Amino acid sequence: MRRVCRCCLLLAVALTAILARPLHAQDAPVLRVTASAPAEGQTGATIKLQLEVMTSTWFTQPPQLPKLDLPGVTVTPPSGHGELVRDEQNGQSLNGLRYTYLLSVESAGALHIPALSVTAQLGPAGAPVTAESAPLTLQIKGAARLGNVVGDLSVTQSFTLTPDPLVQGGRITRSVTQRADGVQPMLLPPAPLGDVPHFKRYPREPEVVTLTDGRGGFVGAQRIDQADYVAQESGSFALPPLTLHWTDARSGSPKNQTLPGRQVDVAAAQTAPPPFSLQADLAALRHGLRWAIPGWAMPAVIGLAAAGLALWLGRAYWQRLARALGAVARRARTRWLVSEPRYWRAWQREAHAAPAVLSDCYRWIRRSSGAAALRDAVAPLAQDERQFVESTLRHAYGMNAAKTAWRAPLASRSRVWRRAWRKRPAAVHALPKSLNPLHHEAPPRTGDADAPHR
Template identity: 35%
Template sequence: MKLLALVLALFSTSLLAADPQLRVQATLVPGDTAVVGETVQLQLDLYTDTWFSSAPKLPDLTLPGAVVTPPGDQAQHLTQRLDGTNFYGMRYLFQITPQQTGDLQIPALTVSATPGTAQAPLSATSQPLTLHAQLPAGVPAGQRVLVARQLSLTQQTSPDPAALKVGDSLTRTVTLKAEGAMSLMLPVTPLGDVDGLSRYLKTPQVKTLDNGRGYTLGGQRIDAASYRIEKPGKYQLPALQVQWWSTQDKTLHSATLPAISFTASANPAYQPPFSVTEDLQRLGQQTRLHLSRHWLTAGLILAVLVLLGLLLRRFGAQWRTSWQHWQATRKARREASADYAWQQVPGQLRQRPPQLTALYQWWRRSRGSLRLAGADPDVLRQCYSANAQADASPEALLPRLTTLHHETVRQARGAPRPHSLRPLNPGHDKELP
C-alpha cells in the first residue's frame, strides 16, 4: 500500500509539473474560394489541454480589398482530442467580405492566452491562408450585387389603404433579410417620391442576425417611408426589385414586391398645416419655434437699445469729456486761422477810429510774417503815408484788401506743404514759430 501511494504521488506530481499546451488553428468556411460580395468566415480555434484562466488576446486583422468584421465577445466552446490528449478550446469568427477580384493573403495570426497551470501567458501562431475572390457568374464587371445564401423581401402598409382621405398618411415598411450576408452590405430600398404625396423617410433599422451563441447567420435591414396625401385621386406606390446572387446554386436571382395602389377621397374638413412642426414630430425631431418678422425686429431693436444704455452708463462721462475737449480744440484752431481773422477785418475797419488788429493777424497768419513789406503799396500808402487822412472812410480799403486776400489765397495754394523743406533763401522776413 505504501508503494502504491508513492507511485500515485509521483504520477500526480509529474502531471502538475508538466507545462500546459496552447494551439491555434485557422480555417476558411465554406472554403478558400469566394465571389466578390460573399461573406466568408475565418474560424480561429484556440485549444489548451488544461483550461483558460482569462480571455485570450486576439490579433487585429486588416485585408486590403476586403471588409473584415472582428469577432464579438462571445465564443463557441470546443472539445477535441489531438495526439491522444483531450483539448478544450474556444472558436472565434472573423467575417471577411471581398470587394475586388484577386487573391487575399491572410497572414499568420498570433494569439496569446494564459492556461490554468501556466506561470506566464503563452503564444501560439496559426498558419497563413489565401482566399481567392472572383466575379459572380452572370454579373457584369463593375456592377454591385448582393451575395447571400437565402434572401427574404417583405412589405407592410399601415393603415389599411382601402379607406384613405386627403390629409391621411400611409406608411410603407420594407424588410430585407439575407442569410449569409453582412448587415452593412444590404442595399437601401428605393422608396421614391410620388406626385400628390408628401414623402417622409424614416431612419433605417439595420441589425445582425445570429443564433444567440456568437454565430452570425446574416443581416436584416428595415426601410420605411410615410406618404401624406395632399389631394384626392388615384395613387400607386411603385413595385420594388432587389437583385441578388445565390451562393448555393451560383446563379443570379431577383426578389420583387408588388406595387401598392389606393384611392384617396376628398376631405372638406382637412386644412393644410401652416408649419412643419407636426411633420417634424412624426419624424422624431424636436419641435422648432417659429417667430414672426415683426417680433424678431422688435426684439433686435430692444436688444440694441439695452446695449446702448449699458454703454452710456459705463462710458458716458468719459465720452462727454472727450467730446467737450474736441469741441474746444476745434474752436481754438478755428479762431487761430487766417480765415477767421479775415472775417473780423471789415467790422474793425468800420469802427471809429478804425482798428487794424484783425488785418495784422490775417496778414501774419496767411503770410507767416510780421512785416508788411509784401503787402499792396496802395494799402500801405493809404494807411501810413504822410498824406493819409485821419477821417478817411475805411470802406475805401475793402476793395483793395479783397483783391489782396484773393492773391494771398492763390499764393498759399501753390506754397510748399508744411512737411517740405524751407526755402533756400528765405529773405529777411521774420518767420513765425
C-alpha cells in the same frame, strides 16, 4: 525475497514515471491556435474565418486576438463572445474558445490570410503564452456585382393605411423587409422605394440589425425600409411593384423577386366643422373693448429696452467717449480761433463795417505774414504794393482820416497779399522778429510802426 524487492523497485519506478508526466505537462501548459475557412468563396459573399484558441489548462484573462487587415476585403472582427470548444491532442484534453471573423471579398482571385498570432495568459501561473495559426489561401470566384446581395435572401412587404379607408391628406406606409442568412448588415442594399405620382414621399430611417443565435454567434442580417406616401389628391391610384435582385451563394446565379404593388382609392377630404365658434368666444371675452397693439410696438419696445440696457452697462465707456469728443472739440475750436481764415473773415467784416478802424486788419497781418506793422508785411512785395500801403496809411492816419474810401481798395488789395503770403515757406520758429533774440535789428516802437513820417 530478492524477487519481491526487485518487483517493488520496478513498481516504484513506473509510478514515478506516471506521476511525472502530468506534473511536467502542468509546468508547461499548451496553447494551440487554429484558423479554418472554406477553401472557396463567392465575390460579395460573407466568408466565416474561425479562429480556435485552445489550452490544456485555463485562461486567466481573455485571449488577445490579432487585428486582421486584408486589401480589398471588408473584415468584421469578432464581437468578443467566443463559442466553447473541446478537443484532444496526443491524449491530452484541450478546451478553449472559437472566434469568428467575417470577410466580404470584393474581387475574384486568391485570398491569402497570414498567420494569426494570439497571446493568452494561462493558469495556474498566469504567464503570457503566444501561439500562431498556419496561413490560409482561399479561392474567390465570380465577378463582383455592385448592389447585389450574395447569399440566401428572403423579402416580404406590408402596407399600412392611415386612416383606413384612405382620404386626401392621409398616408399609406410601405414596408419592405430583407432577411439574409450569412450576410453582413452593411451589405444589404436599400429597397427601391421611389416617388409615386399623386403622392408625396417621406422616407424613414432604415432599421438594420445583425441576427445572432442568442449566444453571440453570427447568423445573418435584417433590413427594414419604410416610406410614407401622403395622398395629394383624391382618386384611384396604384403603387408600383418592386423588384429586388441578389446572387445565390451556392450556384452564383442571379436571382430576383418582385413584390406586387397595390391599388388604393383616395377619397376627398371633408371639411370638419370647428368644435366651437371663435366669434362667439371673442364676443364673450369683450374683445371689441380691447386695445389693438400694432405689430411694430413690441419690437420697438424691445429695441429701446436693449438700447437703454446697453447705455447703462457701458456708461463708463460713454463717459470716456464724451470727454474725448469734448477735448477734440475744444482743440478744434482753439485751432480755429488762432487760424488765419478766422482772422481773415474778421478783417473782411471790419472792412465793410463802421467805424473805419484797422484792428482786425493788423491781427490778420500778424497771423498771416508774421509782421506787426503793415509796412513790414508788404516790404518783401513789389514796389507798387509798398506805394499803395504808404498811400493808404496817409489816408487812414492823415488829415482826411474821417473819409473811408481807402477801406475798399485795401480790402481788395489784401486778397492779393494773402495769396502771396500763402506761397511763402513757413518759418522755422514761432517767435516774431521783435521777440527773436537772434534778430539783431532794433524792435520797432509800439503804436507808431505804421504812423506816417512827419
